[in-house]
Amino acid sequence: xxxxxxxxxxxxxxxxxxxxxxxxxxxxxxxxxxxxxxxxxxxxxxxxxxxxxxxxxxxxxxxxxxxxxxxxxxxxxxxxxxxxxxxxxxxxxxxxxxxxxxxxxxxxxxxxxxxxxxxxxxxxxxxxxxxxxxxxxxxxxxxxxxxxxxxxxxxxxxxxxxxxxxxxxxxxxxxxxxxxxxxxxxxxxxxxxxxxxxxxxxxxxxxxxxxxxxxxxxxxxxxxxxxxxxxxxxxxxxxxxxxxxxxxxxxxxxxxxxxxxxxxxxxxxxxxxxxxxxxxxxxxxxxxxxxxxxxxxxxxxxxxxxxxxxxxxxxxxxxxxxxxxxxxxxxxxxxxxxxxxxxxxxxxxxxxxxxxxxxxxxxxxxxxxxxxxxxxxxxxxxxxxxxxxxxxxxxxxxxxxxxxxxxxxxxxxxxxxxxxxxxxxxxxxxxxxxxxxxxxxxxxxxxxxxxxxxxxxxxxxxxxxxxxxxxxxxxxxxxxxxxxxxxxxxxxxxxxxxxxxxxxxxxxxxxxxxxxxxxxxxxxxxxxxxxxxxxxxxxxxxxxxxxxxxxxxxxxxxxxxxxxxxxxxxxxxxxxxxxxxxxxxxxxxxxxxxxxxxxxxxxxxxxxxxxxxxxxxxxxxxxxxxxxxxxxxxxxxxxxxxxxxxxxxxxxx
Numbered sequence: 001x002x003x004x005x006x007x008x009x010x011x012x013x014x015x016x017x018x019x020x021x022x023x024x025x026x027x028x029x030x031x032x033x034x035x036x037x038x039x040x041x042x043x044x045x046x047x048x049x050x051x052x053x054x055x056x057x058x059x060x061x062x063x064x065x066x067x068x069x070x071x072x073x074x075x076x077x078x079x080x081x082x083x084x085x086x087x088x089x090x091x092x093x094x095x096x097x098x099x100x101x102x103x104x105x106x107x108x109x110x111x112x113x114x115x116x117x118x119x120x121x122x123x124x125x126x127x128x129x130x131x132x133x134x135x136x137x138x139x140x141x142x143x144x145x146x147x148x149x150x151x152x153x154x155x156x157x158x159x160x161x162x163x164x165x166x167x168x169x170x171x172x173x174x175x176x177x178x179x180x181x182x183x184x185x186x187x188x189x190x191x192x193x194x195x196x197x198x199x200x201x202x203x204x205x206x207x208x209x210x211x212x213x214x215x216x217x218x219x220x221x222x223x224x225x226x227x228x229x230x231x232x233x234x235x236x237x238x239x240x241x242x243x244x245x246x247x248x249x250x251x252x253x254x255x256x257x258x259x260x261x262x263x264x265x266x267x268x269x270x271x272x273x274x275x276x277x278x279x280x281x282x283x284x285x286x287x288x289x290x291x292x293x294x295x296x297x298x299x300x301x302x303x304x305x306x307x308x309x310x311x312x313x314x315x316x317x318x319x320x321x322x323x324x325x326x327x328x329x330x331x332x333x334x335x336x337x338x339x340x341x342x343x344x345x346x347x348x349x350x351x352x353x354x355x356x357x358x359x360x361x362x363x364x365x366x367x368x369x370x371x372x373x374x375x376x377x378x379x380x381x382x383x384x385x386x387x388x389x390x391x392x393x394x395x396x397x398x399x400x401x402x403x404x405x406x407x408x409x410x411x412x413x414x415x416x417x418x419x420x421x422x423x424x425x426x427x428x429x430x431x432x433x434x435x436x437x438x439x440x441x442x443x444x445x446x447x448x449x450x451x452x453x454x455x456x457x458x459x460x461x462x463x464x465x466x467x468x469x470x471x472x473x474x475x476x477x478x479x480x481x482x483x484x485x486x487x488x489x490x491x492x493x494x495x496x497x498x499x500x501x502x503x504x505x506x507x508x509x510x511x512x513x514x515x516x517x518x519x520x521x522x523x524x525x526x527x528x529x530x531x532x533x534x535x536x537x538x539x540x541x542x543x544x545x546x547x548x549x550x551x552x553x554x555x556x557x558x559x560x561x562x563x564x565x566x567x568x569x570x571x572x573x574x575x576x577x578x579x580x581x582x583x584x585x586x587x588x589x590x591x592x593x594x595x596x597x598x599x600x601x602x603x604x605x606x607x608x609x610x611x612x613x614x615x616x617x618x619x620x621x622x623x624x625x626x627x628x629x630x631x632x633x634x635x636x637x638x639x640x641x642x643x644x645x646x647x648x649x650x651x652x653x
Contacts (some may be wrong), residue, residue, distance in 0.1 A: 001420060007111075010399075012415065016168075021614070034592060038218065041486055045074055046085065047191050056564065060518055065123075065124060065126075066123040066124070066391055066392070066395075069087070069390045069391055069392065073390065073392075074201040074529060075348070077389045077390060077393075079389065080387045080389045080393075081324075081388055081389055081390055081392050081393040081396055082230075082393075082396055083387060083395070084382075084383050084387050084388035084389075084393045084395045084396075084398055085383075085388075085395075085396035085397040085399075086400060087269075087382055087383075088131055088379050088382050088383050088393070088394075088396050089400040089401050089404060090213075090269045090524055091269055091271070091272065091378065091382050092114050092118075092379055092397060092401055093114075093272065093401065093404060094271045094272050094275050094420075094423060095110075095112035095134070095271070095376070095378070095379070095427075096111050096113060096114040096133060096134050096401075097110050097111060097295070097412075097420060098110070098414070098420045098423050098424050098427070099134035099136055099138075099139040099371075099373075100113075100134065100139070100371060100581070101214075101217070101417070101420050101421075101424065102139035102140055102210055102213070102214075102424065103134075103139040103140075103142045103143045103168075103371050104142075104143045104146075104147075104157065104225070105161070105164075105168065105371060106161070106295075106296075106419070107166065107295050107298065107369060107412075107415075108298045108299060108369075109165070109168075109369060109371050110139075110302040110370075110371060111298065111401065111405055112365070112368055112369045112370040112371075113133055113365045113370030113371045113372075113373050113641075114132045114133040114322050114369070114370075114397075114398065114401045115303055115368070115398045115399075115401050115402045115405075116303065116364045116365075116368050116370070116398060117132060117133060117361040117362065117364045117368075117370055117398075117611070118132050118133045118361070118394060118395075118397055118398035118401070119366040119394070119395045119398035119399065120129060120357070120360050120361045120364045121133075121334075121358060121360070121361035121375075121393045121394065122392070122393070122394025122395045122397075122398070122433040123340070123357075123391060123392075123394075123395055124353075124356065124357040124360055124361075125334075125353065125354050125357035125358070125391065125394075126338065126349050126350040126351075126353040126354050126357070126557075127337075127341060127342060127349055127380075127391070128342075128347075128388065128389070128390055128391050128393075129338075129341040129377055129380050129388055129393075129394075130294065130334060130337055130338045130341065130354075130375045130383075130394065131375065131379035131380045131382075131383050131394050131397060132334065132357075132358065132361050132373055132374060132375050132376070132394070133373045133376055133379065133563060134370075134371055134376075135211060135330075135333060135373055135374050135375070135376050136206065136207075136424075136427055136428070136431060137202070137203060137206050137329060137333065137369065137374075137431075138326055138329065138330055138333070138371075138372055138374050140206045140209055140210055140213075141206075141322075141325060141329060142168065142322070142326065142372060143157070144209070144372060145171075145320065145321075145322035145325065145326075146164070146167065146168065146171070147225070149318050149319065149322060151167065151314070151315050151316070151318055153313075154292030156168075157225075165369070166306070166307070166309045167305045167307055167308070167309060167315075167319065168371060168372075169307065169308050169365075169366040169367070169369070170309055170315070170319055170366065171319050171322055171323050171326065171364070171372060172362045172365045172366030172371065172372040173308055173362070173363050173366035173367070174308075174316070174319055174320065174323035174326075175323040175326040175327040175330065175357065175359075175362050175372050176327075176358075176359040176360065176362030176364075176366065176372070177338050177361035177363065177364075177374050178323060178324060178359070179327045179330065179331055179355050179356070179358050179359030179362065180355070180356050180359035180360060180363070180586065181356050181359075182327070182331065182352075182359075182644070183352045183353060183354070183355030183356035183357075183359060184352075185352075185357065186352045187352065187355075189436070195447070195450055195470075195474040195477070195478075196436065196439075196440070197440040197447045197448075197450040197451040197454070197474075198450055198451075198454050198470035198471065198473065198474050199332060199336070199470075200437055200440055200451060201440075201451040201452065201453070201454030201455040201458065201470065202329075202454050202455075202458050202466060202470055203431050203432070203457075204431070204432045204433070204455055204458075205431060205454070205455045205457075205458025205459050205466065206431065206458060207428040207429070207431035207432050208229075208428070208458075208459060209229060209458065209459065210424055210425075210428040210431070211424075211425050211428040211429070212229065212232055212233060212236065213225065213232060213423040214424045214425055214428075215236050215421075216235075216236060216239070216573045217247075217251075217417050217418055217420070217421035218244060218247070218248060218251040218295075218418055218421040218422060218425065219236075219238040219239070219240070219242075219243045219244065219247065219248055220245075220246065220247025220248060220251075220291060220292065220293070220418060221240075221243060221244065222246025223235055223239050223240045226415050228460070229459045229460060230460075234396060242626065244290070244291045245290070246287055246290040246291060246292050246420040247291065247292045247416070247417075248418070250281070250282065250287065250292055250416045250418045250419055250422075251279055251416075251418035251419060251421055251422040252257075252422065253281075253423040254274045254275065254277075254278045254416075254418070254419040254423065254434070255274075255422040255423075255425065255426060257270070257274040257277060258270040258271050258273075258274040258422070258423060258426055259271070259426065260479045261273055261274070262509065269643050271330050271423045274419065274422075274423070275415055275420070275423065278415070278416050278418075278419035279294075279411070279414040279415045279416065279419070280414075281416050282294060282415075282416050283414045285381060287416070288547050288630060290616045291457050292416050292418060293416070293417045293418070294385065294413060294415060294416055294417065295412060295413060295414075295415040295416075295417060295420070296413055297410075297413050298405070298409045298410075298412045298413060300405070300406060300409035300410060301406065301407065301409075302402070302406075303368040303369045303370065303402075304368075304369050305368060305369070306366065306367060307367070307370040308366065311541060316596065325468065326362075326372050326650060327359075327362075329374070330358055330362070330372070330373070330374035330375075331355055331374075331378075333374040333375050334354055334358045334373075334374050334375035335349070335351050335354050335355075335375075337376075337377050337380050338354055338375065338380075339351075341380060341381075341384050358374060358375070363372070375452040378580065379397075383397070387390055387421070393399060432495055437451065446477045449473070449477075450470065450473045450474060452538075453469065453470070453473055454466060454469060454470035454473065457469040459469070460465060479522055482517065482518050482522070482523060483520075483522040483526060484517070484521070484523065484526050485515060485516060485517030485518070485519060485523050485524040485526060485527045485530070485549075486514075486515070486516040486517055486548075487513055487514070487515055487516075487527065487530040488511065488513065488514045488516075489511065489512070489513055490512040490514050492546070494644065499507035500626050508539075509540040509541065509617050510539060510540065510541050510542075510543065510609075510613075510616075510617065511539045511541075511542045511543070511613050512542075512545060512605070512608075512609075512646045513531065513542070513543065514544040514545045514547075515527070515544060515545065515546055515548070515549055516533075516548035517548070517549065517550075518549070518550055518551045518552075519551070519552040519553070519555075519556030519559070520552070520555065520556065521550065521553060521554075521555035521556075522551045523556075524555045524556055524558075524559045528559055528562075528563075531563065538619055540571075540572060540573065540616065541572065541573040541574075541575060541612045541616040541617055542572055542573070542574050542575070543568060543575045543576075543577055543605070543608045543609070543612065544560075544574070544575070544576050544577070545577045545578050545605050546576060546577065546579040546580070546583060547577075547579075547580070547604075547605075548577035549579070549580065549583055550580065550582075550583070551582065551583065552583050552586050552587070553586075557586065557587065557590040557592050560587075560592055561592060561595065564595060564596060573600065573612070573616040574596060574600065575600045575601070575602065575605065575608050575611060575612060575616070576594075576596060576600065576601045576602070576608075577601075577602045577603070577608035578602075578603070578604055578605055578608075579601070584601075587601075599611070599615070
């Protein structure tokens with residue numbers, strides 16, 4: 001019943017491999033849907049995209065989006081959703097416990113995060129397939145962040161579990177509130193300013209940290225986790241002689257069985273079966289007596305309600321940066337996965353609504369004893385390939401996880417910690433997006449720099465700082481790119497654009513510049529530098545062609561005003577052509593069109609050239625025309641004929 005994606009560790013690249021459909025598993029997902037599902041898929045149409053809704057209907061859709069999926073919900077759709085949820089739950093159980101171990105907390109907190117938060121994210125999200133809950137990157141970020149965060153001079157990671165968990169619940173609630181605020185502010189699409197190379201580098205670094213961090217559990221040795229990567233490696237090497245062969249054997253056997261089951265004739269949940277076998281062997285062989293540590297008791301019951309510590313300004317300030325990092329990374333993960341899966345079906349995704357859903361899920365986790373999470377690519381891909389039809393498959397996954405804990409929690413105490421470490425090592429290997437790394441290394445120097453810097457920062461800095469290093473690098477490179485507008489002198493470059501016009505190529509008395517790019521405050525210095533580098537104001541008229549200018553701000557308008565003043569001081573006429581409606585609107589509102597003169601602003605380049613020849617250069621004849629055309633301008637005559645033809649068209653019989 002489970003797809004091979006359910007047990008394929010490559011799927012656990014989470015947001016990194018989901019961002020960009022070139023990922024191998026994303027391609028598998030895109031091919032996995034059955035042709036017969038297409039018609040039923042439309043029963044989950046986004047009502048927000050319909051027109052003619054009353055204000056009450058729009059409010060209801062925004063507050064309770066899942067009600068629209070109930071329309072036309074049939075028993076057949078229910079069966080598909082439940083079967084898909086059952087498949088996902090089998091994968092979610094071992095994953096959730098393993099990610100709690102990564103976060104440095106008891107596995108039960110991972111299970112709690114796979115219940116109500118998953119239900120909330122599915123019901124309020126915009127994707128029919130996205131499954132939320134604990135993820136490797138968020139768990140690693142949580143562990144690293146709190147290991148470096150101190151409250152009242154005490155590191156949260158060193159606090160007793162009861163005190164530490166209260167702060168973790170506080171981080172989950174704060175991260176959720178940040179995500180909800182970002183969603184309500186409609187900033188969901190801003191995550192696309194975080195480049196693919198940042199996510200690939202961060203996820204690869206996190207994979208290395210996870211693998212190295214789990215070596216102590218795999219080897220069966222006990223020592224305190226180090227605050228940084230080099231020290232962790234050194235401590236592991238120092239404790240190698242203390243390796244427990246029984247624990248190492250259990251961990252390696254779990255890895256071998258999980259990998260072998262990937263090649264089984266039937267698609268089987270390899271990690272789940274491997275952990276069950278390891279737990280049974282530990283009990284039957286009495287391996288606890290040989291020093292093999294087990295998970296321990298998991299409470300059999302509903303997730304207990306939880307609260308963060310009492311509101312305190314200092315504590316909130318200390319927790320804000322970890323919460324912000326988790327909110328940003330979680331939003332990128334969830335939205336990237338949702339868009340990948342939706343793209344396979346040609347469906348839209350509302351990024352801002354997904355922000356709100358992930359925020360509500362994290363707040364639910366903080367209130368029900370769960371750790372913060374995000375969208376999981378593995379579980380979402382399993383949900384997709386297992387035949388889910390609506391968002392309710394995700395809600396059923398949370399319900400089934402809860403029922404499994406209620407029924408089988410006592411059996412989970414015998415799970416060896418070394419087995420979970422082995423599964424995490426498989427997952428860490430799968431997190432490394434090798435195709436994405438090759439692409440970033442081969443694409444551009446900027447991509448290489450972002451990838452390597454983010455990877456290095458992930459290993460050497462606090463993880464939340466590594467996220468911000470990557471984000472700042474992405475934004476810096478983006479701003480560097482858009483702050484270099486292109487200025488081309490068409491009349492001096494033999495432009496084919498001018499040769500194809502009736503009025504071109506240009507007269508020596510006329511200069512024509514094409515400007516391309518976004519003219520915002522960060523780009524104006526470069527624009528003026530290039531423009532004044534070309535123009536010496538020795539012409540009688542200058543045309544600025546703005547067809548490829550997509551946006552302009554007040555600083556850009558001010559730069560044009562300065563250029564206009566210099567043109568007038570030198571007796572040069574300035575003509576603007578081809579401005580897009582949004583650019584022209586800014587120029588009109590700022591009063592620049594009035595200063596230039598409406599007649600000197602044309603819709604296209606051909607009209608600008610004709611205007612220059614018939615008006616601006618009417619009494620000007622260049623030396624070439626004086627010598628070779630009886631003192632008359634060749635182009636003025638052609639332009640006047642064209643104008644006369646437009647004014648007095650020949651009647652057609």
